Amino acid sequence: MSRIRLYLSNDTSSCAAGTERLVEAWRKRSDVELVRTSSRGAFFLEPMVERESPEGRLAWCRVTADDLPKILAGEGGIPVSAIPFLSMQTRHTFATFGVTEPLSVEAYQAQGGLAGLRAAQAMSPPAIILELKASRLRGRGGAAFPVWKKWDVAATEEADRKYVVANADEGDAGTYCDRMIMEGDPFRLIEGMLICARAIGAGAGYIYCRQEYPAARATVQAAIRAAGEAGWLESGGKPFVIEVVSGAGSYVCGEETALLESLEGRRGVVRARPPHPAQSGLYGKPTIVSNVLTFATVPNILARGGSWHASMGTEGSRGTAVLQLGGRVRQPGLIEVPFGLTLREVLDQFGQGMADGARLKAVQVGGPLGSLFTDAQLDIPICFDAFAKAEAILGHGGIVVFDDETDMLELSRHLMAFVADESCGKCVPCRIGSLRAREILDTIQRGRATAADLSLLTELGDTMKATSLCGLGARAPYPVLSALEHFPMEFHSRLQR
Amino acid sequence: MLALKRYAVKTALPNGLDNLLAHARPSHGDPPNILRILHAVCEVYGYIDPQFIPAIAQSQGVTEADVAGVLSYYPSLYTQPAGRHRIQVCLGESCLANRCDRVVEAIQSALGIPLGQTTPDGRFTLEPVSCVGNCALSPSVRIDGALQGRVRPGDVPRLLDRYR
Numbered sequence: 249m250s251r252i253r254l255y256l257s258n259d260t261s262s263c264a265a266g267t268e269r270l271v272e273a274w275r276k277r278s279d280v281e282l283v284r285t286s287s288r289g290a291f292f293l294e295p296m297v298e299r300e301s302p303e304g305r306l307a308w309c310r311v312t313a314d315d316l317p318k319i320l321a322g323e324g325g326i327p328v329s330a331i332p333f334l335s336m337q338t339r340h341t342f343a344t345f346g347v348t349e350p351l352s353v354e355a356y357q358a359q360g361g362l363a364g365l366r367a368a369q370a371m372s373p374p375a376i377i378l379e380l381k382a383s384r385l386r387g388r389g390g391a392a393f394p395v396w397k398k399w400d401v402a403a404t405e406e407a408d409r410k411y412v413v414a415n416a417d418e419g420d421a422g423t424y425c426d427r428m429i430m431e432g433d434p435f436r437l438i439e440g441m442l443i444c445a446r447a448i449g450a451g452a453g454y455i456y457c458r459q460e461y462p463a464a465r466a467t468v469q470a471a472i473r474a475a476g477e478a479g480w481l482e483s484g485g486k487p488f489v490i491e492v493v494s495g496a497g498s499y500v501c502g503e504e505t506a507l508l509e510s511l512e513g514r515r516g517v518v519r520a521r522p523p524h525p526a527q528s529g530l531y532g533k534p535t536i537v538s539n540v541l542t543f544a545t546v547p548n549i550l551a552r553g554g555s556w557h558a559s560m561g562t563e564g565s566r567g568t569a570v571l572q573l574g575g576r577v578r579q580p581g582l583i584e585v586p587f588g589l590t591l592r593e594v595l596d597q598f599g600q601g602m603a604d605g606a607r608l609k610a611v612q613v614g615g616p617l618g619s620l621f622t623d624a625q626l627d628i629p630i631c632f633d634a635f636a637k638a639e640a641i642l643g644h645g646g647i648v649v650f651d652d653e654t655d656m657l658e659l660s661r662h663l664m665a666f667v668a669d670e671s672c673g674k675c676v677p678c679r680i681g682s683l684r685a686r687e688i689l690d691t692i693q694r695g696r697a698t699a700a701d702l703s704l705l706t707e708l709g710d711t712m713k714a715t716s717l718c719g720l721g722a723r724a725p726y727p728v729l730s731a732l733e734h735f736p737m738e739f740h741s742r743l744q745r
Numbered sequence: 746m747l748a749l750k751r752y753a754v755k756t757a758l759p760n761g762l763d764n765l766l767a768h769a770r771p772s773h774g775d776p777p778n779i780l781r782i783l784h785a786v787c788e789v790y791g792y793i794d795p796q797f798i799p800a801i802a803q804s805q806g807v808t809e810a811d812v813a814g815v816l817s818y819y820p821s822l823y824t825q826p827a828g829r830h831r832i833q834v835c836l837g838e839s840c841l842a843n844r845c846d847r848v849v850e851a852i853q854s855a856l857g858i859p860l861g862q863t864t865p866d867g868r869f870t871l872e873p874v875s876c877v878g879n880c881a882l883s884p885s886v887r888i889d890g891a892l893q894g895r896v897r898p899g900d901v902p903r904l905l906d907r908y909r
Contacts, residue, residue: 264892264893291881291882421838423876495819496783496784512778515818516818574842574880574881575838575843581881612838662836
């Protein structure tokens with residue numbers, strides 16, 4: 249009897265949703281073969297089980313172990329292509345998610361993997377950088393700096409050693425796309441790093457992975473071994489060694505210079521710039537530090553051409569936005585769409601509104617340092633320029649929806665306490681400012697504050713914005729001050745009379 | 746240097762730490778990497794006893810202040826032994842939006858300890874974590890590395906029972 253092949257995601261979130269329980273229940277059966285894949289990112293449907301059919305993959309959603317007879321009989325499955333959450337997306341970086349087997353070099357190549365690296369190997373390093381310039385790719389970690397400019401600086405620097413560092417310290421709460429890439433398609437990250445290594449002439453790479461992602465770290469380590477065995481890890485005729493280094497729970501180590509300090513084994517304290525890491529980074533050598541998603545976007549650009557990438561999105565934001573929807577929405581999950589959709593469109597079309605009867609109060613975009621949006625502000629297009637104009641950030645694409653039960657003062661205090669905890673301590677505005685701001689918010693909560701304290705909070709926020717050394721201190725006031733602006737009564741009503 | 750010597754505590758190193766430190770010594774010319782050695786110690790013993798700071802500093806050719814500085818900076822470098830089971834409750838924004846505070850309350854009252862503490866019988870350590878990247882399945886709780894999503898306060902007794 250031939251065994252029926254079932255596909256289940258190996259992603260941490262899918263496993264937490266119950267995939268692991270299904271595997272445990274079914275793995276000893278002689279009539280099924282279980283294949284572990286990456287996740288499609290439609291987490292509201294997990295645990296999801298798929299099987300092949302003449303019309304493509306069929307999916308069974310929110311499966312329990314008792315559903316197996318139904319699945320084996322082929323009853324009740326829906327075509328994956330008919331799931332609107334997925335079919336409405338424009339997937340490029342995440343195109344093969346749900347299909348690829350994370351550690352299979354054959355499966356990766358069968359899905360078009362390595363085409364970007366092969367194209368890059370046929371090009372000169374300056375030509376690779378020109379292709380990236382044509383693509384108009386901007387860094388996806390939060391700073392949105394043009395990628396080609398960084399690469400160009402590092403390529404022109406004269407040095408005996410250069411490094412490529414992938415920032416896998418995905419600390420923004422509400423984001424998980426880097427984790428999905430590392431767990432589901434790690435070769436794409438490695439391929440992007442190899443292309444960068446060739447472009448700038450680097451001999452070694454590091455992946456700085458946050459400690460909270462043990463499965464991602466293990467998968468990437470295994471992928472590096474597999475890539476080495478397949479002979480992929482070389483650049484310019486020399487071996488290109490990639491090492492995975494674990495963080496230790498510090499949020500600010502996602503800031504590129506703090507990350508480099510941490511890679512060197514020290515306290516993750518931010519460095520003053522200039523010099524920028526592309527000139528003087530790890531151990532003082534030219535270093536490209538880019539986010540995992542940025543590296544994972546690069547292979548397609550080389551394979552399909554810079555102009556292909558530049559043909560998508562808006563004027564200042566080319567390509568696709570990778571958004572991660574969470575909080576009180578009906579359909580949380582990963583969304584890849586061209587830049588330019590409005591925040592409201594994303595929440596309505598993909599999120600399908602609020603979870604069970606909850607009412608929207610505020611939306612935070614871009615992690616704990618991102619501004620808060622009210623319902624009236626949701627028509628903002630998702631692109632770097634519109635967000636910059638609104639003094640907001642897209643950050644790493646995290647979108648968290650809060651409902652009307654949310655206490656905005658408590659949320660503000662929570663966010664400021666987070667910054668006070670995570671501040672590296674190098675600059676005074678962030679180290680002292682975040683602590684004082686948290687204390688003021690504490691005082692308001694205890695009913696002991698006056699209107700003068702609120703003005704002081706605003707003034708303190710303005711100082712932190714203007715004078716902090718890095719984005720942590722400079723962005724920390726935004727969510728708090730936007731909460732104060734949009735929900736003033738929640739603060740004023742608790743002042744001392 | 747004299748003062749340092751006077752106060753340096755001579756402690757017997759636990760089995761294996763000597764060996765580990767000798768192996769972790771940077772090879773000729775390579776800069777010492779304190780975080781890496783502390784990770785290694787933490788992995789073997791579950792925590793880093795501050796008593797071993799002098800030995801660690803000596804093995805790496807750095808000052809005790811360097812080691813103490815790194816040790817105090819990173820939240821995941823534990824300086825105290827944990828309970829037999831480590832419970833991490835995610836306090837990220839998506840979990841907050843999905844009422845993780847109620848899950849925290851349920852765990853706290855089930856165990857009788859606040860966040861950051863270990864139960865008197867040494868069975869559970871309860872700690873906050875800022876985000877585990879499971880935001881589409883909030884609220885999240887991780888026990889001994891096993892991640893649970895969509896946790897409701899009512900799920901807590903059943904979750905903890907598995908580790909009793």
